[in-house]
Amino acid sequence: MPMAQIPNWIPAAPELFIAVMIMALLMFGVFQKQSSAADGINTSRVVSYMSVAVLALALLITVAFAGDRVAVFNNLFVTDSFAVFTKVLVLFASIVTILMAQGYLERHKMARFEYPILILFATLGMMMMISANNLMSLYLGLELQSLSLYVIASFQRDDSRSAEAGLKYFVLGALASGMLLYGSSLVYGFTGSTDFFQIAAAIELSSEHGLNIGIIFGIVFILAGLAFKISAVPFHMWTPDVYEGSPTPVTAFFAVAPKIAALALFMRVMVGPFGGLVAEWQQIVIFISIASMLLGAFAALNQTNIKRLMAYSSIGHVGYALIGIAAGSEAGIQGVLIYLVIYLVMNLGTFACILSMRRGDQMVEGIHDLAGLGKSHKPLALALTIFMFSMAGIPPLAGFIGKLYIFMPAIDAGLYTLAVIGVLASVVSAVYYLRIVKIMYFDDVTETLDRTSEKTIGWVLALSSIFIVALTFYPAPVMTNAAKAAASLFAG
């Protein structure tokens, strides 16, 4: 019997590295002495920093091995500039959220070493999603990510809100996975393959005989499953509850990394295998985009809890990102990628602010607790002002550039309604972003917040505000890399 050949694993080196290190760190954590609470905190701190090192190394490997499109493992796994670009974003988001979380976890007696390891698992799942080139590898990556997220949503297991968040996320996530699987089975049934290249070929072949209704049904179900994962309307219901109930560092992670990975997957699936059916899926994407933008703008107006507000804000931002996908062009995808970079930085910064909202031992989450911040915490208030102005899309901050590069391709593609509604929604959403600024600087002080002394959070705040301001003047690196990534998605 012939020996099986070892497949070419080099393109998947970052994933393999993370997977191996997860197991090593798990073993390390389990066999540490856990006799007292201080031991537990110590172990969690060590594992946290080692996880950051692992992710940083994986980031280096990802960048170092970047190259042309290669599909390995029997075409189950693909890597190209697009994958590298989004993987870098996801890895960066995970690194920053692990670093920001440590202080919170220690204060709230949930510093256990499993937390960074579950984040590593989720990151691995996201990287597998980004590189998926087959409906099966797509599903497995998605499940690996989702399962880890369900667990960390209820990580504060003594708190009933956290447990509720995890349970809600799990039940609705399982429903979404079911829809995704049903869609995948339809697509497999009508195209005869789960491989993205072959699905694209089959669709091209069948389009000569007119539309195949079964494939359309399959796409609709896959879209519904993916829309749930990016929390686009009408599959957004879980978002505010999960964001509010989860521990704040977990919410910070939810708001950035999984969104980026799921949007990357969304782009890969829509442009890759279903690229030949743009006209069919475009109307669905336009609808969920408009609905998300409007809901994100109007539903957030009445929110007083800042985590809930950020949930609606992220629904709105996903709506804007979907405009770029709806355009269906290379410029549109480039716009989405730029938007994702800016979204990532703005959210990390804002959550760093939320993580420093503390009074005594308690975290406060109401937006009215921010009153007087402009006088008592000048740097924090300044940073939050920058993020809020940027989220509202006010020039010359980065948020404006992101929206600009989203709306331009939409206009080019003739999607005028979409662009107009997008601009109007962003005017409405400016109300609640600017209200936070108003509360910070002009409202009467009742009780001031504590001074935060955490260095990492300070660094995140400083660096992200600098990035938001500087991007306007020096956008070239982000632009060129995003353009390269978008081009590689269309090259196949």
Next chain:
Amino acid sequence: MIEALAFYMFAAITVASGVLVISMRNPVHSVLFLILAFFNSAGLFVLLGAEFLAMILVVVYVGAVAVLFMFVVMMLDINYVEMRQGFLQYLPIGGVIGLILLVELIVMLGGWHLEPELIATGAAPMPVPISVTNTQALGQLLYTHYVYLFQAAGMILLVAMVGAIVLTHRKRTGVKKQVIRDQLARTVEDSVELVKVETGKGI
């Protein structure tokens, strides 16, 4: 001839133990008959040449599922007499479902009987060369073509395990554990105190 005998033996015991599973008064006996049913269905799979499926049935269903049932039955305090009272109430809907299944079977088998070439239209299983058993064939696919998916599935199971431990494991205080080393290290001096009791007085 022997094959037919074996088939009828396995099939009859499967059906009989299936009936016994739902008619036993003692739920523990029900689970035991369920295990018997699983074993005999595994025998049927072996007769079909699907020995991998047979082993999986025994390992997964007998080894895990039935044991889990046993745990549930023994640990939960369920009033089985009360549960049985609804039997007549559920009989009609159960009967309807059974009838639908029967009709579907008759339609399919009747179709094959009337037009034998219909059998070939369904997706036939891959023809397996005599030299390769189906366990080997599965392994050759799983560890070569689909090694990526196989490993990914393994990672998902690991997450499930880590997650279950993270969410439920608690450190209990005041649990007495047997530490054999400590027991062996005890000496007579540590544990026995000799007291001289004077006659007529307590200690």
